[in-house]
Amino acid sequence: MTLQPETRSIEPRPSGTGAAPASAYATPFAAQRGTRRLRLDPKYGSGPRQVDVDYLWCGAPGAPTVIVQGGISADRDVTAAGHDDRPGWWQALVAHGAAVDLERWRVLSIDWLAPDRLGAGSVSSEDQADALAALLGELGIAQAHAFVGSSYGAMVGLAFAARYPRAVGRLLLLAGAHRPHPLSTAQRSVQRGIVRLGQASGRVDEALALSRQLAVTTYRGSAEFGRRFAGGPEWREDRFHFPVEDYLAHQGRRFVERFDANRFLALSESIDLHDVQPERIPVPATLIGFPSDRLVPLADLCELQRRLHGPATLEVVESPYGHDAFLKEPEQLAPLLREALA
Template sequence: MLSIDRLDSGQLGVASVSSEDQADALAGLLRSLGIVRAHAFVGSSYGAMVALAFGARYPLQVGRLVLLAGAHRPHPLSTAQRSVQRGIVRLGQASGHVDEALALARQLAITTYRGSAEFGRRFAGAPQSREERFHFPVEDYLEHQGRRFVERFDADRFLALSESIDLHDVAPEQVAVPAALIGFPSDRLVPLADLCELQRRLRGPATLEVIESPYGHDAFLKEPEQLAPLLREAIAL
């Protein structure tokens, strides 16, 4: 089993790296390792986008695709949300407040990763008066997530990855590799309707498993007990 990190735009000396660039790099890695054909390509979120690009470009080098919470193109509403995040970061770069801007962009992103039900359950408490203003329960969580992100991510990498997601566009009809799709009804970033469309349009045989979860897009990280048997079955086929 190989677990591969994504390419950084700085490694290629370009402004951004597409899902096709990532697929090309993975194909090159397999060749360098002497692996003629991978048994399966398992990808979640952006990784699922790269898997689709790989399946379209290198159908003879992979036996099957396992795609979690990722589709053939980004939903326009998700692109709108990421566009606002990129605008915040660029404003921070222009004004000399990069860390603050990156933290705010991450906070906004967090609100798109989880489902409404989870936010309602965790953060429904009353606001507190703190530092001469009302402070709402969800703010501590968001600020913590923003600080953590700034510690391990820089603004240019954030912008490149965000833009790469929104530039992703693979015609499902070009993917003949068998595929197993997994989606979540609470996922607002990758709506289940997009996965249904992807399944219908894929050239090769495709299945779609739907998992109920309150965790939205992050369900692929938060539901190991539900996902494990599906992944074992998909990989064993």
């Protein structure tokens, strides 16, 4: 059974303000945003089952497809696709005229699967890869031109290339490796413990917010925190408040507004279950790492580059933003993405 997607053929909308009118673009734009029911066999499930996969497929009709996937909190809306006015989570790099140019490519992205849809106790990076491969088949795409993955998306990209090497032309992976670093696993395990404690005590939202606050301290670099929050404390509400606390509280509230605790637990665990043998991957790869990234050390990316079976390059981008540099450095990343896709 296939659930019918919403399909549109519309004039492209320029990103940003003060851009040229839509009529300035010669290339038509198609956006398909919907759900497909696909047959998957979850790694931690009890056998094959039908699974609904939510996806976005947008760009120039007939253009080569580029898969784009982000971190565990990212969704299929990598770019604005005419369904509303909100920019996508990677709008600066995926748009008309951007590094991933929707006049040249057609971008495919899915919402990450969680155990409730899979009918499994846990979800693996291989399950996400299987969903993308099945979706390519359903859409009639023999091979994706490239898989662009950031953070968890990079892990899924590696799982995809290991399982379906003929289904993708090349990999472009940012801040993600073949396995999680044990220290990063330790940090995420504490975050999951906080959420489980909140579930047990009936304070789920508080626990999820606190877990997100702790996570944010691992996403960003020490230099950024030092620059932004170096001021002294302020006496407020019968205690001292330090400058960083308001920022962390805001991040926690925002996360609770848009994320479910069980989904967070499953996807966080999925990162730590990830383990791919690079020697199984013959697909050409471009790796991008950040020296300030404490979650995915450059040493892990160097090891990945050495062990990949296919040709691989490693680009090192200096940034104060740590793991979040893939979201915060579009100007530095744009030429690397353009070159790799070309």
